[in-house]
Amino acid sequence: MTIEEDTRIIDGSVRVGQRLRHGRGALSNAASRYEPGRVRVDDGWGVDPDDDLPPLKTSVTADASRTIITRNQSPDISFDRSINPYRGCEHGCVYCFARPTHAWLGLSPGLDFETRLFAKPRAAELLEAELRSASYAPRVIAIGTNTDPYQPVERTLRVTRSILEVLDRFNHPVGITTKGARVVRDIDILGPMAARRLAKVAISVTTLDAKLARAMEPRAPAPEKRLAAIRDLSAAGIPVAVMVAPLIPGLTDHEIEPILERAADAGATQAGYVLLRLPLELKEVVAEWLRDHCPDRADRVLNLLRGMRGGKEYDARWGLRQTGTGAYARFIADRFRVARTRFGLDRRSWSHDMSLFRPPPRAGDQLSLLDP
Template sequence: MPAEPSLAAPIDPDRRRGRGAQSNSSGRFERFQSIPFDDGWQTLDELPPFKTEVMPEKARTIITRNDSPDLAFDRSINPYRGCEHGCSYCFARPTHAYMGLSPGLDFESKLFYKPDAAKLLEKELSDPGYKPRTIAIGTNTDPYQPIERQHRMMRDILEVLERFNHPVGIVTKSALVLRDVDILGRMAERGLAKVALSITSLDRKLARDMEPRAATPGRRLDALRGLADAGVPVGVLVAPVIPALNDSEIERILDAAAAAGATEAGYVLLRLPLEVSEIFKEWLLRHYPDRFRHVLSVLRSMRGGKDYDSEFGKRQKGEGPYAWQIGRRFEIAAQRLGLNRRHLKLRTDQFSPPVQPPAQLSLF
């Protein structure tokens, strides 16, 4: 069997401790590539560890729109760019290339927050031509990643959405979502909020390897339970499903989530667009070298022989016998547990922008 293409040079483990990516290759838009190597002067030993840096990003708008037929929403909010959770498989990694940064270690250590998010949201929702539909949050990077404790972007955003009676759907891997259970509970009473917890594995070691700075599986299940007890509709997202690595856990994850109060469930097959393909391969070779060829072989059997197929209708679920089997297993388990008997449609009829104080008339 032919060997896989050579991967990027890994960064010293002491410099990337607690991180998911193994390397920090330059983004695809950069003219020059920076490659670390030992020149005999021991300069590599003097480089500092990767520390989390958080920088403000001046955004002009906060609501992002899409017309993808694969998605159940047409608008979303991303309070942060980059994500400290460090998931090697994160399909949002390539967006860091637009900032002149690496989708590798830069993506999880050089983060951006949008300090004007709440003000921008209030302005956009107040536009006379705005038509309300559910806003999705957490579809790109996690809105409750660790830096949310200090910057509180989500808390501010939810306060605006509550005042406007605007529906919101949230996806997260973090138990920090429970901090906002007061707002979410009040919104849920009016049919304006629901939350999904993404659970990739119930195996603590595998979860820590895949998502080094995300909440443990147990804490995510506790978050599901806490939200459900507060009256917030909750679901579980088994994502990503990685063949020959965590696909055997689909039924167990759904069992545990249903017991914690989940009423809806979904899954997404591993996606490896652009730079994510090499970053994931580096991670897989580092943590599970014995499964490297098998994982990629099965994945490619569901992606038309490629690492990734971006075609609408295929990119989320894949195709072929193995993909069909995953889909049927998921459906049978969900049906047995009573999941997805009905999909909650959040209300938009209560949308009401707060009355603004009258502006002073101009003298001219």
């Protein structure tokens, strides 16, 4: 049974059919920083707590947000506003830096993050209202900066597509980051927007090793499907960047050059990377996964990360959180820069055009004498 075949709306929520536990990324559902500790015990129903647990269901609840554009003032990122159509992500990427945000909802950054999702069904309506504000000034809206806008439930919920439809009508610039191959579904919108210098896409490729990808990113498209998405987007005239994100020292850093070469062959014109980030509860989630899946490399990975984070699991300082510090961080940066130039992934053919933005007239609006 696929996710889409068993998706249905019930009392404002969507519930999705059962999946096998081994298809999940996190290994446990540890308490968040806002919860008391959770303990596995025999509850008397005849289930041994050491046995395999039953399959988990994915639930998607309607998010009641009243605004859709999130603004930030971070000086080390290239956008000041973003939209995230979903909270939580069923891709289940064990390394996802957004996992700790589920703690704000009283949920675990572990299995809850990938099984208890929140969608924003009113996103298009809220976005249109914000864009029509007399004080609104256009800047690039980034989509997919926290959780993936093309995770599996997007096939039926189509929240991301509804957002793009609004941005297209308003001639508003957009940048998308995803590892979801389903982005090619929206080429009919993104292609014409790109022709007007309004749309770019970045595809994340963490590894080319299908076995490793399946373990780290259990419900994300396989690496070859992501490369195919780059090819399809590029063929449609949509500028595409490849993101080696996250780059995991001691586990995936040896793949920098092969990933960039394959992405360039597929039509990507830019590339970037982000060092694995382990904020808050994520360090326990990742450490648990490493010791279970890569016991021979777990200590090396964690020690390399500490060496690139000033001896800590994570350094959140702006300007350093993306790349780290120290000799190994410089080594990675130099390798990436050389490879990016070698494969022609340092091209910047155009920038987004802000001048085209204009709210389209609504039914009953009086046309201005200045309108063509």
